[in-house]
Amino acid sequence: MAQNVKTEKSMEKIVSLCKRKGFIFQAGELYGGLNGCWDYGPLGAELKRNLKDYWWRKTVQERDDVLGMDGAILTMKQVLKSSGHLDGFSDPMCDCLLSKARLRADQIPPQNGTAVWYSGASHGASDWSTDKVFAVLVPPGKDVESARKTARQFYGQFLPDKRISPKELELAGEKSEEMTGTTRFNPENGSLLTEPREFNLMFQTRVGASADENDPNAIAFLRPETAQSIFVQYKNVLDSSRVKLPFGIAQIGKSFRNEINPRNFTFRSREFEQMEIEYFCRPEDGLRLTDEWLEARLRFYEEIGIPRTKLHILDVPDGERAFYSRKTYDIEYEFPFGVQELEGVAYRTDYDLGVHQKGAGKSLEYFDEETKEKLLPHVVEPSAGCDRTVLALICEAYDEEVVKDEKGKEEVRTVLRFHPRMAPVKCGIFPLLKNKPELVAKAREVQKLLQPFMTVFYDETAAIGRRYRRQDEIGTPFGVTIDFDTIGENGPEGRDTVTLRDRDTMEQQRIKIEDLLHFLLERIH
RNA sequence: GCGGGUGUAGCUCAGGGGUAGAGCGCAACCUUGCCAAGGUUGAUGUCGUGAGUUCGAAUCUCAUCACCCGCUCCA
Numbered sequence: 001m002a003q004n005v006k007t008e009k010s011m012e013k014i015v016s017l018c019k020r021k022g023f024i025f026q027a028g029e030l031y032g033g034l035n036g037c038w039d040y041g042p043l044g045a046e047l048k049r050n051l052k053d054y055w056w057r058k059t060v061q062e063r064d065d066v067l068g069m070d071g072a073i074l075t076m077k078q079v080l081k082s083s084g085h086l087d088g089f090s091d092p093m094c095d096c097l098l099s100k101a102r103l104r105a106d107q108i109p110p111q112n113g114t115a116v117w118y119s120g121a122s123h124g125a126s127d128w129s130t131d132k133v134f135a136v137l138v139p140p141g142k143d144v145e146s147a148r149k150t151a152r153q154f155y156g157q158f159l160p161d162k163r164i165s166p167k168e169l170e171l172a173g174e175k176s177e178e179m180t181g182t183t184r185f186n187p188e189n190g191s192l193l194t195e196p197r198e199f200n201l202m203f204q205t206r207v208g209a210s211a212d213e214n215d216p217n218a219i220a221f222l223r224p225e226t227a228q229s230i231f232v233q234y235k236n237v238l239d240s241s242r243v244k245l246p247f248g249i250a251q252i253g254k255s256f257r258n259e260i261n262p263r264n265f266t267f268r269s270r271e272f273e274q275m276e277i278e279y280f281c282r283p284e285d286g287l288r289l290t291d292e293w294l295e296a297r298l299r300f301y302e303e304i305g306i307p308r309t310k311l312h313i314l315d316v317p318d319g320e321r322a323f324y325s326r327k328t329y330d331i332e333y334e335f336p337f338g339v340q341e342l343e344g345v346a347y348r349t350d351y352d353l354g355v356h357q358k359g360a361g362k363s364l365e366y367f368d369e370e371t372k373e374k375l376l377p378h379v380v381e382p383s384a385g386c387d388r389t390v391l392a393l394i395c396e397a398y399d400e401e402v403v404k405d406e407k408g409k410e411e412v413r414t415v416l417r418f419h420p421r422m423a424p425v426k427c428g429i430f431p432l433l434k435n436k437p438e439l440v441a442k443a444r445e446v447q448k449l450l451q452p453f454m455t456v457f458y459d460e461t462a463a464i465g466r467r468y469r470r471q472d473e474i475g476t477p478f479g480v481t482i483d484f485d486t487i488g489e490n491g492p493e494g495r496d497t498v499t500l501r502d503r504d505t506m507e508q509q510r511i512k513i514e515d516l517l518h519f520l521l522e523r524i525h
Numbered sequence: 526g527c528g529g530g531u532g533u534a535g536c537u538c539a540g541g542g543g544u545a546g547a548g549c550g551c552a553a554c555c556u557u558g559c560c561a562a563g564g565u566u567g568a569u570g571u572c573g574u575g576a577g578u579u580c581g582a583a584u585c586u587c588a589u590c591a592c593c594c595g596c597u598c599c600a
Contacts, residue, residue, distance in 0.1 A: 012593080020536055020550085026591080032573065033591045085600070095526065101597075194526095201600075224600085260526075260598050268599075322600065341599095403560085411561070433557060461552095465560030472560095481559065499559070506560065 011336050014398050015265055017414070021474050023047065023394065023424075024266060036262030036270035038387075043474055046424035046455060048273075048390050051304065052252050054421060055275050055384070058300060059250050066248035066277060067241055071229025073254055074207065074220045082359025083228050083352070085202060085221075097134065098154050098191035108193075110181035113139045116147035119173030121155035130155060131172075135192040137185035144176070150190055203256045222256035227381065230278045231352045235364055245366060245377055246281035246289065252386065264337050266387045273386035280366075280377040283350070287327055289380045290347040294329050297343060297382050301331070304389075305419030306396050310334045311342075324351035333392045342392060343384035350376045393422055397475055403506075416475030417504055420524045426454040427520060428471040428479035434460035443482040446498065446513060453517060454524060468501060477503045478520060485510075 018024040022041035028034040040048055060068040080086045094105050116136050122129035134154050136147035148171060156166025184193055203222040206215075223229065230249045237249055252275045262268045281289050294313070302308055314330040321328045327347040332339045353376050357364040365374045397416040404410055420426065429447045431439035440460060447458045457476065459467045464481060471479055479501040485494030498516065499508045511519060 015592095016536065029591090031590095035591070095597090099527095101527085104598085201598095257599085263593095413561085430559095432559070435555095435557075463557070463560085463562055465562080467561095468559080469561045484558070501559080508559075 011265060014336070014394060017398070017416075017473070018044070018265075018394065036259055036268070038266045038269055043424040044390070047393065047418075047422060048386065050422045050424070051389055051393065052273075052275065052386060054304060055300070055386075056250070056252065058303075059275075059277060063248075065243075065246060066250050066279070067237060067243065068250050069230065069233060069237065070253065071223075071226060071233065071251060073223055073256075074205070075223040075228060077216075077219050077221065078359065079228050079232055079356075080202070080221055080224075082355045083231075084355065085224055085228075094193040094195065096186040096189070096191050096193055098150065098189055099186065101186065101188070103186065103193065105183065105193075108183040109187060110183055111137060111139070111185060111187060112180045112182075113137045113142075113178075113190075114144065114147075115177045115179045115182070115185070116144055116151070117173070117175045117177065118151050118155075118171050121151070121169045121171050123169055125168070135185070137179065137182065137190045137192075139190075147190070148174075154191065201258050201260075203258055224257050225255050225383070226251045226253045226274045226276045227278060227352070227383065230276070231356055231379075234278070234280065234353065235362075238366070245368070246279060246285060248277045248279035250275075250277045252276075264335070264340070266391050267335070267337075267340060269387060272388075275384040275386050275389075277382045278352075279380040279382070281380065282375065283378045286347045286349065286378040286380060290327050290329070290345060293380055293382045294331070294345045297331060297345060297384070301342075301389075303419075304393065304422050305417075306333065306389075306392055310396065312339055314341075322346070322348075324348055333388075333395075335392065335395055340388075341385075342388050343382060345380070345382045348379045348381050350378050352379055353377060393418065413469065413472060415472040415503065418475040418477065420477040423475045423477050423524075424455065425457045425471070425474060425476040426450075426478065426524050427456045428467065428476050429456055429458045430464060430467050430479060430481045431460050432464060432481055432483040438487045439482050439484075442486055446480060446482060446516070449513070450517060450520065453521060468506075472503055475503070477523070479503070480511075480516065486513075 015024075021043060023044035025039045025041055026033045027037035027039050056068065060066050077086065094103055094108075095101070096103065114137070116138060118134050120129060120131035120133070132155070134151055136150045138144055138147050151171055152166040152169045155169050155171075185191065186193055202224050205220055205222065206218045207220045208218050230251055234249065237243075253273065254271060255274050256271050259268055259270055262270060266272075277293075279289060279293065298308060298311065298313075301311060310333060312332040312334070314332055316325075316328040316330060325346045326349055329345045330341045331343040331345065333342045353364045357376070364376065366377050367374050394416070397418045399415050399417050401413045401415060402410050403413045416423075418424075427450060429443055429450070431443035433439055443458065443460070447456055450456050457471065459470070461467070468479055480498045481501065482498055484490055486496065486498055488495035494510075496513045497510050498513060500511045500516070500519070501508045
């Protein structure tokens with residue numbers, strides 16, 4: 001009955017479905033919306049919880065070598081000073097006045113040449129003038145006339161009458177100046193750049209209700225990653241938990257970055273949740289464990305319904321990794337808006353413990369009882385984006401299928417094919433007809449039977465087919481219907497059995513109510 | 526931050542200086558015998574927000590906010 005015709009997955013449809021069905025809303029929508037922030041609605045909250053719970057179970061509870069923690073979001077300035085975030089987490093940026101290109105100020109190569117300054121320009125015939133200051137850097141050996149051409153181009157963009165050619169402009173106040181090693185000009189076209197502006201990517205706040213605005217000691221930050229609290233508490237966990245190398249500390253929690261440009265729905269948000277492991281090990285095991293964690297993480301994605309074929313592994317090349325990392329894999333997913341990172345598995349060496357040991361002035365060394373040696377452990381960090389994974393789950397699950405109705409007319413069935421263990425609602429419960437009290441009563445009984453063990457949705461309105469389709473749209477993997485067989489109307493062999501419908505195949509099977517819980521639990525665990 | 530586009534019902538969108546529209550969805554009732562069934566009734570909008578022009582603005586102008594595309598950025 002169902003043809004598997006894949007229509008194009010568009011983010012627009014997915015975003016719309018998320019809002020319509022209560023997965024994800026924009027934060028503060030009532031007041032116009034807060035850029036880069038999102039709220040999870042009833043179904044989104046369930047979905048995200050299922051992901052986090054499963055990650056925690058697989059990462060912490062079912063392993064002997066990983067412990068959990070839950071660190072504070074407010075972070076001391078000193079911590080982020082040591083980690084390098086305070087100095088390194090802001091980029092000076094400038095814009096090209098001519099081409100509007102944005103450049104990192106610290107990446108502009110120093111140049112030599114003659115800077116030609118102008119104090120403005122005018123157009124006599126149309127009585128137009130401007131006193132904007134502009135300058136062009138002319139490389140050694142090149143004619144100053146080229147500067148005038150560039151300057152006219154610059155002033156030309158402000159002409160109210162676009163029919164006037166920039167060539168007719170009179171330039172004012174030309175002055176030349178020899179420059180060496182300047183970074184104030186765009187190497188591409190010689191145009192003057194804006195003054196570098198700092199983009200502080202961390203959210204700063206003040207601790208203490210009456211903190212003096214100028215008290216530097218009151219400054220704290222919302223953490224830009226969960227990792228730092230793990231490094232800072234590493235010694236306490238070690239001393240309180242009787243663990244030996246190698247071992248990991250895992251954490252799920254919110255982090256905050258003042259992204260310049262949030263984009264792609266929840267993909268790049270200013271407030272986001274991370275699922276991170278810092279796995280401490282002997283230096284010689286770092287590279288091997290990085291590969292092992294990559295495999296473990298890929299298996300995880302498969303287990304939650306993101307197939308290996310949709311994942312790309314990027315072995316981040318030399319020069320593109322963070323300076324302290326000796327090996328980094330990015331696990332990327334084929335989002336509808338492009339292949340984008342879900343998780344990074346980074347071998348960070350002993351950089352983090354090293355900087356905190358130095359910054360705090362306290363030893364973070366590990367004493368190995370067997371070899372009787374002291375060492376600073378190395379770290380492998382699998383760091384997954386929780387919201388990004390939720391988004392990947394939704395994108396992966398989204399499907400539109402062309403089905404034929406009873407009259408043979410084609411229609412589109414929208415279905416979220418979540419893995420049952422991720423699905424926000426596990427089972428729909430429907431009395432076939434709501435005007436038959438015996439059916440309704442029996443359906444309520446089934447609801448009470450399942451509800452302590454899983455999320456269920458009881459629905460008695462509208463025709464049965466419509467109820468099935470409603471559940472398809474929110475990704476409910478199973479639906480049970482209580483019909484006249486269930487209440488024994490068609491003979492004793494059907495009594496206390498229900499039809500169980502599969503979301504993906506739309507096929508039904510008859511199952512005893514007493515077997516239902518076991519059947520479902522086996523599939524959603 | 527720059528350039529382009531968009532903003533009207535829960536969703537998708539039409540309209541357009543003079544009483545706010547459609548389809549779908551939603552709610553109630555009737556009907557119901559397994560895949561978006563039919564009927565009846567109903568609710569919902571400061572036309573993104575603010576200011577200006579106007580006798581009158583959802584419509585024109587400006588500003589602002591948000592979203593989309595491209596650039597930029599992503600330690």
